[in-house]
Amino acid sequence: MYKKIALICVLVSLFSCKPTLTKTAVIKKQNTVVNKFADTDYTELVTKEFTGSLAYNTTAFVEKYWRVVGNTGFNKSIHYVANELEKAGFVLQEKATENTVLTYRIEKRPLEQPTWESVAASLTIQGEKLPLLQNSTNSNMIALNSYSTPKKGVTAEVIYIADVSKLKDTNVKGKIVFVETSPARVFNTAVVKGGAAGILSYSNPSYLQPEKNTTSIQFRSIPQNKDVKGWAIALSYDAKQRLKKKLQKEKVIVTANIKTNIYPSTELTLVADIKGAVAPEQRLVYSAHVQEPGANDNATGVGVALEMATLTAKFIKEGKLSPKRTLTFLWGDEIVSTRRYVQEDKARAKNIKWGISLDMVGENTAITGGSFLIEKMPDPSAIWTRGNDKHTEWGGSVLSLEQMKPHYLNDFVLKIFKEQGKRTNWEVNTNPYEGGSDHTPFLAADIPGVLFWHFTDQFYHTDNDRLDKVSKTTLKNVGTAALISAYKLLNADEDTAKAIILDTEKAAISRLQEELKQGKIALANGDKLEIQIDIINAWQNWYTAAVSSTLDMVTNASTINNTISKAQATIKQTAEQCIAELKK
Structure with a gap:
């Protein structure tokens, strides 16, 4: 019966089955559809549907890899997200038509510098059977940009430099320099100029509670130098203490064995658009960076953004949502991808109404410590920080009145997140502006932007930032509140x-x-x-x-x-x- 009716309608439509809509009538019809959703309270809709499952499963996939732009883990993460978007109905942009609402693209650019990935490593004190450190349990021990050692490793005497200002006057040629500071700080003096065989370093900040979390290593880096091909190993508190104790008794010789891959590659940025029905040029952008080796930082942001995107696609297909403005999601290199998105297209940037960073958004705070935070756009609390306002241990500099960014976005999102917190007994707080994530390029371009994150995290940037520190409940809370916020802004009138x-x-x-x-x-x-x-x-x-x-x-x-x-x-x-x- 349906096929017969459809065929008749097609034939009659050549003459009078449906009146032709003028451009004005089409716009009026679109506005009517969208207005149906303008006053919608999306809370019940999103709360029921956002489970946190896809966010958690994505986090579990991404956190397996030590992610640097262009390396295997980074690229696999990008393609994982793209595959999930396709399952949800997103169409590759080059295959889309003018009427396609859900699109995505993967932007590709040659990297100026080679990418890097760790493979294996061990550090063994001569005379001891068990390694002092090994990469299988301390995935952050190899400093980023380190080259491989020879197959049998490098065996050399360790020389401890207590005062790094004296390093330039110390003969370290052929020795392994041990310092309690960042390896990048001493790399040029010790390795490039001094001829040291390599560097052992320790510099875990106090907020990581190193005497409690004795095996944690916060990831470190050294300058990439293809001529010197140097290396550095970052130590845990436990390894640092054992090595210092040994040095107090006798001369210490260690063998460092490192395997890394350094190779030319391509930078990938994934952009997904959910096209607005009335004002598609106007948009809200959520940015989640892929690089960095942790679970909370920032596999959780990748996962929450993906579930937000796929759930929005589901609502649109079911007729439960029709965004007036465009919703965009970015997955890429922290700050770099977002800055490029803002800067490379001035017409597009002019119509970005809001930019929000999803960074470290899934923490089990009973384990990691701290609280969920909304980092506010610059307001006077970043000049006069007092009362309930306080900076995190990450730190922030004092701003000036000229740097203020007055906007309703701070209090708008805070209200929605507080409401979610009240419903689920979830703690929500704020901190004055500090910078350092994907909200900064938006603010630099005078686009309203905030950061959703957690701090203090006693496993921040360490190899103990693993899936067991992630809470599916937190992922659900953040994603729910972020999506409610998005829908209200997208259909705001x-x-x-x-x-x-x-x-x-x-x-x-x-x-x-x-x-x-x-x-x-x-x-x-x-x-x-x-x-x-x-x-x-x-x-x-x-x-x-x-x-x-x-x-x-x-x-x-x-x-x-x-x-x-x-x-x-x-x-x-x-x-x-x-x-x-x-x-x-």
Whole structure:
């Protein structure tokens, strides 16, 4: 029956089965479809469907490899994600048509420098049967860019340099230099100029709790030098202590045996687009870097981004979602791929409305420590860090007022993540801007950007950052909140903007009241009144501008100008009241 009806319709359509839609009518029809989703609360939809399973399974695949741009593990990870995207209905861009909504592409570029991968290594003290270290259990022991030793290894005396400033005056030729600093810091002096056979180094920071996590090695690197072909081995706390103890008693000779591969390769960046139905040129970009050898850093970001992309494809195919704007996912080299995406196409960059980094987003904090964090766009807490605001152990420099980036995005995502935290008893916190991940290229281009991550992590950048430190529940929480945030932004209109203005106004009042409290404490401790007034004014100016930034959601400013003005007046009045209170 269906085939007969379809055939009749096809024949009749040549004359009158369906009226031809004009371009205006098509746009109107698209807007009608999208508007159905504009006020949708996506919370229930996403919460039910985002399980974290694909994110976890992807993390498990990716974390098996020591990933450097262009090497085997990096490329396998990119192709794994691409294969999953195809399963979800994404079409290779070169095969897509103008009407294809789900597309992906793999951008390929020759690497300027050869790629690198570790194969095997051991470090053995002469006279001892068991190795001091071996790559099978300490995958970070070989410093990145190290060359292979001869097949039988390098056997030489170890010379300990307690004060690296004295290294240049020490004869280290033919010896293996042992230092307690980064190997990159001493490579040129010790190996290139001094003729050392190699380097042993230890430099685990205190936040890794090295005396507790005695086998951890935080990965290190040395300059790639094809003429010298040097190498370095990073030590765990336990190996460092054993070696120092041995050196205190006698001369120590070790054999270092290293096998690595260094070869020309290609840089891969995977880009997936979910095309917007009304304003496809406008987009939200999620970036997840593939390189780095850990599970949490950053196999988890790769996995969460993939589940977000595939689930969005499912919702669109089922008619549960129709994004007005485009949703883009990037998988590539940290900062490099994102910076290129922003810089290489000025027209595209002009229409990137939001950029968010997914980095270290799946931690089991009961094991790793720390908390889930939203690293905020630069606000005055990055100048005056006090009260509940605090920098992480990763560290951040003090910014200036000229570096502020006022925008509603900070408080918008924080509210959604806090709501997810309340539903699932999950801790969500923030930290002032510090940089160092894929949000920085967005901010450098004046694109609103935040970072979703975890810190402190006592296994950060170490070879103990493995799958057992990952929580499927955390992956689900981050992915759920990130996807709800995305859908609300993608379909934002004047009603969304008005709601965000009111939320931003509430956040501003709360912040000003907190700064009043902190100002009183500071005055009691002898600080100057003028500084406290400057802080209040800085927050007032920041939030006044943040409220105005909601204009990026609407095509007609007049629809929200009145709401903006009222909110700004309230913020100004609150700031004046706070200053008056400080002056009493």
